[in-house]
Amino acid sequence: MNILHIDASPRAESHSRKLSAAIVERLLDVSPGASVTRRDFAIDPVPHAWSDYATALSSPTTLADPPPGSLDFSESLIREVEAADAVVIGTPMHNLTVPSVLKAWIDQVLRATRTFRSTPMGKVGLLQDRPVFIAIASGAIFSGERANQPDFLTPYLSAVLGSMGLQTVHFLAVQGTAFLDDGQAALAREEALATVDFAIPA
Structure with missing residues (x-):
């Protein structure tokens, strides 16, 4: 079994890091x-996303014949997800949603014709x-x-991950x-x- 463990908090001793580490311990x-x-x-x-990557994704034509090397980094991140039997993501809620570093990862792994197809x-x-x-x-x-603010993080991640085929999403939160x-x-x-x-399905 392989676990992909991602942390998005900028703080070395953050609550989300401690919780994600505890999840990994349970999986181990x-x-x-x-x-x-x-x-x-x-x-x-x-x-x-840099210019060549954005250009590659801009149309079906450019995606079929992308600039050389433009999709290599995206491909490496997608393969990490594919190699994982479980994915653990630790993230703070920044301004009601995900931090920009996690959004940057999403923009690389949510890729047309590779992790999803449009219908x-x-x-x-x-x-x-x-x-x-x-x-x-x-x-x-x-x-x-006792909620005192909106939540755009959990519906967003559910939609994004679901768009790639990752439907079994568990949210664990430490609030306040x-x-x-x-x-x-x-x-x-x-x-x-x-x-x-x-429990991880065999």
């Missing part, structure tokens, strides 16, 4: 021999489904009766982190972990 408990492929966007951020009914995913565990940390509260001490945050992580079954 289930599959002790699993390998982990690491992507830390604070240390090695995915660049935003009159919308995008159809071309990747085989696998579990995706998303660890979210939010300084405010975005779900439940601006007001939690270390003990409360640790308890919130345990409560989030308890909401998900970490």
Whole structure:
């Protein structure tokens, strides 16, 4: 088994990093021999789309005959997803949605004719489904009766990942982190972990 572990927080000791690390630990408990492929966007951020890549994606004609090398980086990221039996993404909620470094990764892996095809009914995913565990940390509260801000992160990631064929998406969240001490945050992580079954289909 291979786990693709992605962190998008710029902070080395963030709540989302601690939660994503705990998810990986649970997966390793289930599959002790699993390998982990690491992507830390604070240390090695995915660049935003450059001219040749944007040109390649601009029309069916250019996508069929793209500028040399323009899709190579995108291809390497997509292959990491394809090689993973489970994907773990740790992300803060920035201004109600995902941080730009995670959006840059999405712009590389959500690619026409490679991870989805367009139909009159919308995008159809071309990747085989696998579990995706998303660890979210939010300084405010975005779900439940105490919600005090909108949530554009979870519906967006559900739509994006689903467009690629990744339908089994689990969201685990630690909310109100601006007001939690270390003990409360640790308890919130345990409560989030308890909401998900970490069994991986064979």
